[in-house]
Amino acid sequence: MKTPVFTGSSVAIVTPFRDGRVDYEKLAELIDFQIAGGTAAITICGTTGECSTMSMEEHIETVDFCIKHVAGRVKVIAGTGSNDTMAALELSQEAEKSKADALLMVTPYYNKATQRGLIKHYTYVADRVNLPIILYNVPSRTGVSFTTDTYRELAKHPNINGVKEASGNFALLASTLAACGDELYFWSGNDNEVVPMMSLGAKGVISVVANILPGLMAELTQACLDGNFAKGAELQLKYLELMDRLFIEVNPIPVKAAMNLMGMDVGECRLPLCDMDPANYEKLKATLRKYGLIQ
Amino acid sequence: MKKYAVGVIGATGMVGQRFVSLLAKHPWFNVVSLAASTRSAGKTYEEAVAGRWMMADPIPENVKNIVVKSAEADIKTIADEVDFVFSAVDMKKEEIAALEEAYAKCECPVVSNNSAHRWTPDVPMVIPEVNPEHIAVIESQRKRLGTKRGFISVKSNCSLQSYLPALHPLKDEFGLQKVLVATYQAISGAGKNFDSWPEMIDNVIPYIDGEEEKSEKEPLKVWGKVEGGVIKPAASPLFTAQCIRVPVTDGHMAAVFASFDKKPALDVIKARWASFKGRPQELNLPSAPKQFLHYFEEEKRPQTKLDRMLENGMAISIGRLREDTQYDIKFVCLSHNTLRGAAGGGVLMAELLCAEGYID
Numbered sequence: 302m303k304t305p306v307f308t309g310s311s312v313a314i315v316t317p318f319r320d321g322r323v324d325y326e327k328l329a330e331l332i333d334f335q336i337a338g339g340t341a342a343i344t345i346c347g348t349t350g351e352c353s354t355m356s357m358e359e360h361i362e363t364v365d366f367c368i369k370h371v372a373g374r375v376k377v378i379a380g381t382g383s384n385d386t387m388a389a390l391e392l393s394q395e396a397e398k399s400k401a402d403a404l405l406m407v408t409p410y411y412n413k414a415t416q417r418g419l420i421k422h423y424t425y426v427a428d429r430v431n432l433p434i435i436l437y438n439v440p441s442r443t444g445v446s447f448t449t450d451t452y453r454e455l456a457k458h459p460n461i462n463g464v465k466e467a468s469g470n471f472a473l474l475a476s477t478l479a480a481c482g483d484e485l486y487f488w489s490g491n492d493n494e495v496v497p498m499m500s501l502g503a504k505g506v507i508s509v510v511a512n513i514l515p516g517l518m519a520e521l522t523q524a525c526l527d528g529n530f531a532k533g534a535e536l537q538l539k540y541l542e543l544m545d546r547l548f549i550e551v552n553p554i555p556v557k558a559a560m561n562l563m564g565m566d567v568g569e570c571r572l573p574l575c576d577m578d579p580a581n582y583e584k585l586k587a588t589l590r591k592y593g594l595i596q
Numbered sequence: 597m598k599k600y601a602v603g604v605i606g607a608t609g610m611v612g613q614r615f616v617s618l619l620a621k622h623p624w625f626n627v628v629s630l631a632a633s634t635r636s637a638g639k640t641y642e643e644a645v646a647g648r649w650m651m652a653d654p655i656p657e658n659v660k661n662i663v664v665k666s667a668e669a670d671i672k673t674i675a676d677e678v679d680f681v682f683s684a685v686d687m688k689k690e691e692i693a694a695l696e697e698a699y700a701k702c703e704c705p706v707v708s709n710n711s712a713h714r715w716t717p718d719v720p721m722v723i724p725e726v727n728p729e730h731i732a733v734i735e736s737q738r739k740r741l742g743t744k745r746g747f748i749s750v751k752s753n754c755s756l757q758s759y760l761p762a763l764h765p766l767k768d769e770f771g772l773q774k775v776l777v778a779t780y781q782a783i784s785g786a787g788k789n790f791d792s793w794p795e796m797i798d799n800v801i802p803y804i805d806g807e808e809e810k811s812e813k814e815p816l817k818v819w820g821k822v823e824g825g826v827i828k829p830a831a832s833p834l835f836t837a838q839c840i841r842v843p844v845t846d847g848h849m850a851a852v853f854a855s856f857d858k859k860p861a862l863d864v865i866k867a868r869w870a871s872f873k874g875r876p877q878e879l880n881l882p883s884a885p886k887q888f889l890h891y892f893e894e895e896k897r898p899q900t901k902l903d904r905m906l907e908n909g910m911a912i913s914i915g916r917l918r919e920d921t922q923y924d925i926k927f928v929c930l931s932h933n934t935l936r937g938a939a940g941g942g943v944l945m946a947e948l949l950c951a952e953g954y955i956d
Contacts, residue, residue: 302657304620337902373885374905 302483305504306403306433306462307376308526310518311342311488312511313349315553315560316363317567323355323363324568329370331512331567336374338515343371344507347380347405348442349553354571360392365399378507382407382437386422393430403433405465405507410443416451423455433462435507439490440468452477456485465490465507471497478502492518492544496533499525510544512556513563513594546588549581558585562595600950603629603678605667605699606685608636608644610787611709613651614939615682616641620656622943623882624950627659629674629681631667639664650789668695675702680955682942683708686787700746705955707946708750709938714814717826719748723757723941724881724948725874725888726764727818734954736825745956751945752818753810754937755779755839758929759850760815761912762889765868767819767833771857774834776923779811780842780849782900785933789845801841811837847904848933853923862917865925866891869914881947883940885911898930909935910944 312335317327332343345367346352346360355363364379371377379396381404383389393404406423408414414422427434436455440446446468447455455461466474467490474487478501487503489495492510499505499522511518517540524532547555553570558577560567562585569576577585589595602619606612607630619627631637636644642660649655665674667685674681683696683706692712699706713719718737720730734747741747752760759777766772781804783789783796790797812835819830833854842849860868869889876884885907891914892898898913906913909932917927931937949955 304653304657308652333902336905337899339901372890372906372911373908374903 303433303459303462303486305486306378306435307342307505309341309505309522310339310511310515311344311376311378311505311507312340312515312518313344313347313507313509315512315557315567316346316350316355318571319568323359325366327567328363328366331565332367332370335511335515336371339519340375340511340515341505341519342376342378342402343367344378344380344405347507348407348439349509349512349556350380351553351571351574352380354574357388357391361395361399364396364401368399368401376402378403378405378435380405380407384409384412386425389422390426390429393426393432397430397432401432403435403462404430405435405437407437407439408443408445408447410445413443413445416448419445419447419451420454423461424458427458427460430460432460434460435463435465435488436461437465437490438468446470446473449473449476449480452485453480456481461485463487463504466498466503467491469494471501474498474503475501492547493537493541495521496525496530496537499533500530509547509552509556510540513559514540540592543588543592546585549584550577555581555585558582559589559594562586562589597624600625600679600955601628601677602626603631603674603681605631605674605681605683607641607664608632608648609684609686610650610784611684611934611938613645613649614934615684615942616656616659617651617653618939618943620658624947625943627662629665629678630659630662631665631670631674634666634669636664637666637669671698671702675699675704678704680705680707680946682946683710684939685710696748697741700741700743700748703743703745705746705949706748707942707949708748709942710750711753711810713748713750714752714817716748719750720827721750721752721814721817722945722948723752723761723818724876724884724944726761728875728948728952730820730822730827731949731952731954733822733825733827739825747954749945749949751938751941752814753807754785754931754933755781755807755811755837755848755850756815757933757937757941758848758912758931759852760818762852762869762914762927762929763854765872765889766856766860766865769868770860772833773855773857774923775836776853777811777835777837778851779807779837779839780851781807781839782844782846782848782933783841784846785848786841796841796843799843802838804839804841807839808837811835811839844900846932846934847900847930848937849898849900849928849930851926851928853920853926855924859924862919862925865917876944876948879948879951881944881951883910883944883947888912889914891915891917898928900930903930904932908940910940912936
């Protein structure tokens with residue numbers, strides 16, 4: 302049996318940019334805001350952190366900065382996935398040198414991979430690091446999904462700890478949980494599916510909404526961990542519109558816009574992500590107003 | 597480094613659970629024996645803590661099925677199967693003192709979280725960064741006990757583990773004269789959480805039994821000297837303390853006022869804090885924080901919830917250093933009471949004792 306990397310809510314933290322560079326001062330502020338809000342782990346340089354448009358050097362430096370600033374107060378999970386196995390290995394080994402607590406590795410995207418390829422890709426990296434790895438299944442972005450058999454195979458590796466599951470495929474989740482038990486943990490990769498996933502046994506969420514409401518996601522996941530699914534469901538439904546609205550355009554465009562509207566001043570997205578369509582921006586503002594997050 | 601077989605006596609209480617939890621992934625220490633009261637003896641550890649496991653991480657897999665022994669009845673058996681024990685038993689003070697001595701006399705070193713032996717003159721009371729040299733007194737303690745391996749080593753009270761480290765790098769250089777401290781202490785210090793102590797919600801209780809005396813006196817032993825086979829407590833500085841229970845789960849904060857023979861400049865104090873390194877940092881012990889004393893320039897730091905886990909709860913956070921109108925300086929500091937202040941401090945002390953050859 303393995304121990305889950307974390308239980309509760311981990312924020313998939315945005316990377317603040319200013320004048321084309323990572324704004325470290327702002328990132329430190331965001332991290333402290335998360336810890337004070339009850340976030341159990343910071344996930345740095347994931348998709349929400351725009352890792353796709355960060356240079357290798359920037360990526361490694363940002364992970365290192367985050368770990369140093371967190372300084373053991375909560376866990377740090379470094380996004381180190383790539384569709385190039387060697388690049389994923391290099392990022393993972395650098396994150397290990399920086400003393401990350403765990404790695405989050407998205408499935409190879411665009412070039413995709415066969416199920417055998419997925420097993421080889423993850424095993425290659427897992428054999429060469431001494432850190433727990435969280436797999437990231439998000440077929441809507443990557444065009445590839447794990448099967449239960451592949452999960453079962455990967456769960457045998459001592460360094461493969463679990464999955465950030467964002468496929469919305471509950472049959473896959475249920476059959477994998479039934480097959481793998483305490484050898485492969487699950488976290489929801491979608492804010493709007495936390496309670497149903499946790500009711501099946503997921504340990505929490507890697508969350509976008511937590512960027513603006515860390516306390517909400519901590520409370521929601523804690524309720525589920527305590528078995529209080531009625532309370533969890535109440536929060537899930539109460540905030541569902543906000544959770545959905547933050548995906549009105551491709552993430553992290555709306556969440557960064559929301560943070561800027563709320564005065565958090567996290568800067569722009571890097572191209573090809575751009576500013577919001579004006580009609581969507583108005584919808585986002587209306588939702589934020591409805592939840593009392595802006596005037 | 598060899599792997600040490602360790603036991604935890606008093607393993608089912610909150611501090612005992614912290615020890616078990618901290619040791620789950622320890623590079624040197626491997627938990628092989630767990631003991632508690634006769635009520636828990638004979639059950640597996642998982643059964644014994646069922647319904648009262650208070651740690652955030654689940655019960656470590658490697659200890660779940662260990663059958664709990666009786667801390668009092670199975671001393672010999674436990675002493676034979678471990679290299680040393682951590683003690684976190686919850687009994688009357690005299691009973692703890694006798695029990696810990698019984699383990700030591702069975703040639704089993706005892707690293708204790710309890711107060712029972714804090715004032716035994718040849719028992720070192722150690723904050724590893726502050727007074728590691730006190731462990732030399734173990735030699736004379738062994739002579740008194742008639743042991744070759746066995747001894748008792750204790751940690752100081754949790755309340756002083758923020759302000760004493762902060763004052764330590766200033767004490768000799770500037771001649772620390774007197775200290776006034778008010779502590780704001782978490783409910784886990786009483787082994788409680790908000791479920792088991794609902795009276796603490798939206799409340800402050802201005803009394804913690806025995807805490808003020810410990811907060812005023814224990815620093816003098818920690819700053820004492822090994823002389824003639826015992827620790828001779830320091831004669832100064834003068835301490836006065838008020839200890840107050842506040843509604844937070846973990847983390848003791850302290851508001852400190854201090855005067856010196858030679859008043860140090862504020863930037864010099866900050867420089868001393870920044871450069872301070874203790875023996876654990878020199879030895880690179882597994883549980884040692886890289887930077888023991890962290891100073892925050894932000895006005896609203898340190899905060900309990902934000903900063904108590906700094907460096908896995910083993911670092912001290914300091915902030916708000918200013919000149920005072922009556923004392924020379926004032927500042928605020930924070931430490932995690934069940935990590936640095938209890939189990940974590942105990943594990944670090946055990947690492948020091950192993951690295952310095954007192955536990956083989």
